Amino acid sequence: MNNLEQLNRQQQLAVLHGEGPLLILAGAGSGKTRVITHRIARLILEEGVRHWNILAVTFTNKAAREMAERVRFLMGSDDIPLISTFHSACGRILRKDIAALGYESSFVIYDDKDSERLLKDLINNLNLDEKRFPAKAIGARIDDCKNRGLLPDKLSESELWNRRFIEIYAAYQESLRRCNALDFGDLILQTVRLFEHNPDLLAYWQNRFQWLLVDEYQDTNPAQYQLIRLLAGERKNLCVVGDDDQSIYSWRGADIRNILEFEKDFPGVTVIRLEQNYRSTSTILKAAGSVVSRNIGRKVKTLWTENKDGEMIRLVTLENDRLEARFVITEIQALAQQGLDLTQIAVFYRTNAQSRLLEEALTAEGIPYRLVGGVRFYSRMEIKDVLCYLRMLENPADEISVKRIVNVPSRGIGAATLERVSEISVTKQMTLHDAFEYACSSEMLASGTRKKVSAFVELMRGLRVKAATSTLSELVKSVLNDTGYLMRLKESHDPDDAERVENLAQLVSAVEEFSAATPNATLADFLEQVALVSDLDQGGTGANAITLMTLHSAKGLEFDTVFMVGMEDRLFPHIMTFDDRDGMEEERRLCYVGMTRARERLYLLNARRRMVFGMEQTNLPSRFLKEIPKEYICKGTDKRNISSQPHIRPSGTVSSLKSHNLASVTPVADELVIVPEVSDDICENCIGLKVRHAKFGVGTIRKTEGHGDNQKVVVWFSESGPKKLLVRYAGLERV
DNA sequence: TTGAACTCGGTTTTT
DNA sequence: CCGAGTTCAA
Secondary structure, three states: OOOHHHOOHHHHHHHHOOOOOEEEEEOOOOOHHHHHHHHHHHHHHOOOOOHHHEEEEEOOHHHHHHHHHHHHHHHOOOOOOEEEEHHHHHHHHHHHHHHHHOOOOOOEEEOHHHHHHHHHHHHHHOOOOOOOOOHHHHHHHHHHHHHOOOOHHHOOOOOOOOHHHHHHHHHHHHHHHHOOEEEHHHHHHHHHHHHHHOHHHHHHHHHHOOEEEEOOHHHOOHHHHHHHHHHHOOOOOEEEEEOHHHOOOHHHOOOOHHHHOHHHHOOOOEEEEEOEEOOOOHHHHHHHHHHHOOOOOOOOOOOEEOOOOOOOEEEEEEEEHHHHHHHHHHHHHHHHHOOOOHHHEEEEEOOHHHHHHHHHHHHHHOOOEEEOOOOOHHHOHHHHHHHHHHHHHHOOOOHHHHHHHOOOOOOOOOHHHHHHHHHHHHHOOOOHHHHHHHHHHOOOOOHHHHHHHHHHHHHHHHHHHHHHHOOHHHHHHHHHHHOOHHHHHHHOOOHHHHHHHHHHHHHHHHHHHHHHHOOOOOHHHHHHHHHHOOOOOOOOOOOOOEEEEEHHHHOOOOEEEEEEOOOEOEEOOEHHHOOOHHHHHHHHHHHHHHHOOEEEEEEEEEEEEEEEOOEEEEOOEOHHHHOOOHHHEEEEOOOOOOOOOOOOEOOOOOOOOOOOOHHHOOOOOOOOOOOOOOOOOOOOOOOOOEEEEOOOEEEEEEEEEOOHHHOEEEEEEOOOEEEEEEHHHHOOEEO
């Protein structure tokens, strides 16, 4: 590898640094991933470090995958180090050594929904008022403690922590243990505990990972920091890379002091600054810099670039959120017409809820998109149900899963029976799972219920045999079929259920893909993957698609063209941060992160009115917009005839938005021309009407919901069954 | 016990 | 607007 000359002086220093701690302060787009990947490659190829002695930690799976990809490419080999998130790395460590903490290695990982369920049950069992102790808030507080490395025994009552909370927290930990389950926070914290209590194990892992690299270091929380310090041990071959201007996870316990105090904890640390930006146009970089420079609490630095000025930043105000979505879509169509690569276009928003409108519009126009995050595939009801069957098979102690699936699909085992069996499990000191078996072989249930319970227990036995003998994908199919789950959905007339069937098919292919990629993988491996790898690539992998995501998930990525939508006070900056200076500064950093993702073209959009909570809200433009110097901005006007809404038309008409081009955004003076929107109720009374859809063919309208632009119809198509469609976009024709 | 019809409360960001 | 929880009839 002789490509050091591709790197600038500072980057070279970082790559060449040998043993001992290294802190890299890397501004946005300054090539930090490049530095990390080159450094890894160099350690292995030039310094003779063996790849399994290196651990690189990133914040998202996406980032981990990308980094692995680049290292593989750089080295021309598949023998690359472990590159993963903190959580995955800890999962791996614990899978091997958790017995030392009294858990079984078949432990499950609870997501926050699971934890909340557990907490809720527990709060009820303690006879506490759910109003005074809301599971969600308690869960958040527990998570907060875990992020700071605090288990219940470490919370002294002299602090603000009240006794009740500590009690609940302790009970919660106990429940987790009973279920042989860990929550997200536990993954880090229990690993720390493992190391603290087992010097031999710590030594083993220190020896295993002699070289550590941590990306997005500004977002580590104290527990994670503790973990790194433990692993780094006396060798201190620790390289961390971060940027205080991109710290956007303080709400998850990230502590900026981890950067500031690094120099104290690792005396003699080498500090390297990367300040040349290679990513964005000078215009974008200066505009973003101007925004973030308003923050008080920041290390002053100047990012510079040799890139050309490039295009102006386009600032466009739309009348409402739907028009904002429409604008994005037509603009993308125009860009695509000019030959732009859709994979190089991204839309960022502050809250996940904002994706819906965009998705609907994109789907209607047939623009392929990839949604990152959002309602996670694996947390959809039907997917989670199936996963709970699998989890229970792997780990029968998992009460949350057992409770969830015992009556799904409904098999006559209701709340009363569950209560009864729960009692048995307590008095007989057995797991809930075993209590079901016990209950049907005893006289403790009425004969009717006993029959039902027996059937359930038999079902489980059958599945357990399959779990032991068949492949993963066969097992999943058995769960779908033997339980009658799939059948119930297929028989249903609800169009949502039709979608669920499709999602389950997707799950099966995900399982098959997983098995193909990792041939010796077990059920446990799959479940861990599912729990920790949140984003199954949806909507056409690798396809020519634009990307939709929150500003938070955008960190670490870059695109030629970026749309930031919902640039409005109350939404972004979010209203929750209005009376909190630190919170507001974090929002501003988020804005900086978003802007600096763009290489060439940046659109900032705001809507005057927006639907929130189902009510229309009027918002002012984001204060961050005013922090961008005027000379970098051109305000746009939307000149299109936006009142021509596609709707049900007499036969023959095809609605289209194609006749627009990029000129739709033109520089104008300060004044914006806003064309009011026309919204007409299309089919007041159209149930029974026969319609034709471009893709689905002919069908009959069975149901309508909503009004105006939000009007939806359920159409039963003779070929493809029931579908729920948005009238505005469906392009239905009367037959 | 089930499922439909209803109320109520809540939404920032994620591993 | 959405989902979770509750109520009520069968």
